[in-house]
Amino acid sequence: MNRTLIALSLIAASLPQIGAATALNGSGATFPAPLYLRWASDFRKDSPDIIVNYQGVGSGAGIKQFSDGITDFGASDVAMSDSEINKVNGNVLMLPATAGTIVLAYNIPGVQTGLKLSRNAYVGILLGTIKSWNDPIIAKDNEGVTLPNLPITAVSRSDGSGTTAVFTAHLDAVSPEFASKVGSGKSVTWPVGVAGKGNDGVTALIKQTPGAIGYVEFGYAEKNNLTMASLQNKAGNFIAPTLQSGAATLASVNLPENLRAFITDPEGANDYPIATFTWLLVKKTYTDAAKAAAVKAFVSYGLTKGQSAAPELGYITLPENVVAKVQSVLATVK
Amino acid sequence: MGGNSAVTGSIHPIAGEYRRRPDFFRGACWLASLLTIVLLAFIIGEILIKAFPAISKFGLGFITGIQWSPNRDVFGVLPVLIGTAASSFLALLLALPLGLAIALFLSEDFLPHSVRQVIRFVVELLAAIPSVVYGLWGIFVVIPLIQQYGAVLASKLGFIPLFAGPAYGNSLLTASVVLALMVLPTITAISRSALVSVPYALREGSYALGATRWETILSVIIPTAAPGIVASSILAFGRAMGETMAVAMLIGNSQRLSWSLLSPSNTLSALLANQFAEADGIQVSALMYAAALLVVLTLGVNIAGEAVLRRTQKATSGLR
Numbered sequence: 219m220n221r222t223l224i225a226l227s228l229i230a231a232s233l234p235q236i237g238a239a240t241a242l243n244g245s246g247a248t249f250p251a252p253l254y255l256r257w258a259s260d261f262r263k264d265s266p267d268i269i270v271n272y273q274g275v276g277s278g279a280g281i282k283q284f285s286d287g288i289t290d291f292g293a294s295d296v297a298m299s300d301s302e303i304n305k306v307n308g309n310v311l312m313l314p315a316t317a318g319t320i321v322l323a324y325n326i327p328g329v330q331t332g333l334k335l336s337r338n339a340y341v342g343i344l345l346g347t348i349k350s351w352n353d354p355i356i357a358k359d360n361e362g363v364t365l366p367n368l369p370i371t372a373v374s375r376s377d378g379s380g381t382t383a384v385f386t387a388h389l390d391a392v393s394p395e396f397a398s399k400v401g402s403g404k405s406v407t408w409p410v411g412v413a414g415k416g417n418d419g420v421t422a423l424i425k426q427t428p429g430a431i432g433y434v435e436f437g438y439a440e441k442n443n444l445t446m447a448s449l450q451n452k453a454g455n456f457i458a459p460t461l462q463s464g465a466a467t468l469a470s471v472n473l474p475e476n477l478r479a480f481i482t483d484p485e486g487a488n489d490y491p492i493a494t495f496t497w498l499l500v501k502k503t504y505t506d507a508a509k510a511a512a513v514k515a516f517v518s519y520g521l522t523k524g525q526s527a528a529p530e531l532g533y534i535t536l537p538e539n540v541v542a543k544v545q546s547v548l549a550t551v552k
Numbered sequence: 553m554g555g556n557s558a559v560t561g562s563i564h565p566i567a568g569e570y571r572r573r574p575d576f577f578r579g580a581c582w583l584a585s586l587l588t589i590v591l592l593a594f595i596i597g598e599i600l601i602k603a604f605p606a607i608s609k610f611g612l613g614f615i616t617g618i619q620w621s622p623n624r625d626v627f628g629v630l631p632v633l634i635g636t637a638a639s640s641f642l643a644l645l646l647a648l649p650l651g652l653a654i655a656l657f658l659s660e661d662f663l664p665h666s667v668r669q670v671i672r673f674v675v676e677l678l679a680a681i682p683s684v685v686y687g688l689w690g691i692f693v694v695i696p697l698i699q700q701y702g703a704v705l706a707s708k709l710g711f712i713p714l715f716a717g718p719a720y721g722n723s724l725l726t727a728s729v730v731l732a733l734m735v736l737p738t739i740t741a742i743s744r745s746a747l748v749s750v751p752y753a754l755r756e757g758s759y760a761l762g763a764t765r766w767e768t769i770l771s772v773i774i775p776t777a778a779p780g781i782v783a784s785s786i787l788a789f790g791r792a793m794g795e796t797m798a799v800a801m802l803i804g805n806s807q808r809l810s811w812s813l814l815s816p817s818n819t820l821s822a823l824l825a826n827q828f829a830e831a832d833g834i835q836v837s838a839l840m841y842a843a844a845l846l847v848v849l850t851l852g853v854n855i856a857g858e859a860v861l862r863r864t865q866k867a868t869s870g871l872r
Binding site: 276279371378401414427 | 622831
C-alpha cells in the first residue's frame with residue numbers, strides 16, 4: 219500500500235517535467251561550437267526543462283538544415299545571403315551571438331613572438347609573391363628580428379569554411395590584386411601553399427612545417443600555443459591579436475537593422491583588422507509556442523550570462539550596445 | 553548397365569520430391585546478387601542525376617579546366633585528375649618491385665614453409681590497417697623524412713622539373729610513398745598466387761635444361777606469371793586511385809598544376825572528402841561530376857584488372 223503510494227507520487231512528480239521538457243536542436247558553424255556547447259550545458263542548470271543540442275556541422279550545412287526545417291535554430295559564421303533568406307520565405311532572424319578574430323599563426327624557427335606583418339607583406343605571402351622569410355618587405359617592419367632564409371609555406375583550409383570566407387573577405391577588401399586573382403568565399407583557390415582540413419588540420423600543418431604561416435581562429439591558435447603575427451590595420455598600426463584588440467574592432471561596428479554586418483576592414487586606430495560576428499539563426503515565427511519560448515530563453519541566456527564564458531574560450535564578449543540591439547530583435551520572436 | 557538404371561530409378565522419385573519444393577536458398581542467392589547489381593546501378597544513377605546540372609553546364613570543359621574556384625563557380629578538375637593518376641602511378645612504381653620481390657620470396661622455397669606463412673600473414677595484415685592510421689603514420693614519419701631529404705633533393709636536382717623546389721612535406725611524393733605501402737598487400741597476394749600456380753613441370757623442365765635457379769625465375773617463372781603480376785598492378789592502381797583518408801591527410805590538397813613531385817597536389821577522392829560538407833549550389837553538382845569521373849575511372853581500372861586476371865588463370869590452367 220505504502221509502496222504503491224510512493225510509486226504513484228513519483229510518477230505524478232515526474233509527469234509534469236516530462237510534459238514541459240522542450241528539446242531544441244541546433245546545428246551549424248564549428249567555430250563557435252565550443253561556446254554554444256558550454257552555453258547548452260550551463261543553461262541546463264538554470265532551466266532544467268529545456269534541453270539544447272548543438273552540432274558543429276559547418277556553417278553551410280547549418281544553414282541548409284535550418285532551411286529544411288531539420289533544426290530549430292542554426293548557426294553560421296557567414297550571414298545568410300538574400301537568396302538563402304528567400305528560401306525560408308524570410309522567416310529567419312540573424313542574431314549575432316558572439317564574435318571572434320582570425321589570426322595568422324606562424325612557425326619560424328628562432329622567431330618566437332612579435333612578428334609584424336604589413337598589409338603588403340601578408341597579402342604578398344598569400345599571393346605567393348613573397349617567397350622567403352628574409353624578404354625585404356617583411357624585414358622592413360621587423361628590425362632587430364633575425365629572419366631566416368627559409369621558404370614560406372602558406373597554409374590554408376582545404377574544406378569550405380566560414381573562417382576562409384571572413385579571412386578572404388578582408389584580403390579582398392584590402393588588396394585589389396587579391397580581389398582579382400583569388401576573390402572571397404568559403405572555398406577559394408589559393409595561388410600557393412598547402413591546405414589542411416578544419417582548424418585542427420591547419421594547426422597541425424603549421425606546427426609541423428618550419429616556415430609555415432596560416433590562418434586560424436584566435437581561440438584555436440591560443441589553445442594550441444601557436445605564435446601569432448601582429449597585423450597592420452587600416453590606420454597603419456600593427457595590432458597583436460588579443461581579446462582587447464578584437465573587442466575594439468567590434469565596438470566600432472555599426473550594426474544595421476537586420477543585424478547583418480560584415481567587418482572587412484575596420485578603421486579604428488587600435489582595431490585588429492580581421493574579426494567577425496557569428497550568428498544564430500532563429501525563426502521569426504515558430505509553429506510551436508513552447509519552442510519559441512525555449513529559443514528565446516536560450517538565446518537570451520547566451521547574450522547575458524553566456525557572454526562571460528566567451529573570453530576564456532577565446533571569443534570576444536559582445537559590446538553592450540550590440541547585446542541590447544540583439545535582445546530587442548529577439549523579443550519579436552513568436 | 554541394368555543395375556545402374558535400377559539405382560537411378562530408385563533415386564529419381566526423391567530427386568523429383570526435391571525439385572517440386574520451391575528452392576528458397578537458390579531464390580535468396582538470386583535476390584542477393586540482383587540486389588548488388590541494383591545497388592551499384594542505383595549509386596551510379598544517383599551520382600549522375602545529382603551531377604547533371606554540372607555536366608550540362610560545364611561539359612567536357614570540366615575535365616580540361618585547370619582552375620577549381622568554388623567562390624567564382626569555376627570548376628575544372630584537370631590538376632586533380634593528374635594528381636590522382638600521378639600519385640597512383642608513382643605508388644605503383646614504388647610498390648611493384650618490392651611487392652614482386654616479396655611475392656617471389658614467398659612462393660619459392662628460400663625459407664621453411666612455416667616462416668613463409670608468417671611473413672605472408674604479416675604482409676597481408678598491412679591491408680587491415682585503417683587508412684587514417686596510415687595517414688597519421690605518414691604525418692609523423694614520412695613527412696619529416698620528405699621535409700629533410702626533399703630540401704636536399706630540391707637543392708641538388710632542382711633543375712629537373714620533377715624535383716623543383718621548394719620542397720613541401722605534404723606533397724605528391726609523400727602521399728605516393730604511403731600509398732605504395734597501402735597497395736603492397738594487393739600486389740604481393742595476387743602476384744604470389746600467380747607465381748605459385750606456375751606449373752611445376754615448367755620449373756623441372758627448366759632445371760633439366762641446365763638453367764640455374766635465377767635463370768629459371770627470371771626467364772620461366774616470371775614470364776609465365778606475368779599476366780597475373782600485371783593484373784595485380786592494375787588492381788593496386790585502382791585501389792590507390794580510390795584511397796581517400798590517408799591521401800587527404802598527406803597530399804597537401806592543392807589544385808594547382810606542377811611538375812614537381814615535391815609540390816602539394818590533390819586527388820579526386822581527397823577533393824570530395826574535403827569539400828562536400830560545406831558545398832552548396834552548383835558546387836555540389838560539380839563534386840558529383842568529379843565523383844562520377846572517379847567511379848568511371850576506378851570501375852574501368854578494376855574491370856581491366858579482373859579481365860587480365862581471368863585470362864591468366866585460363867592461360868596457366870592450360871599449361872597444367
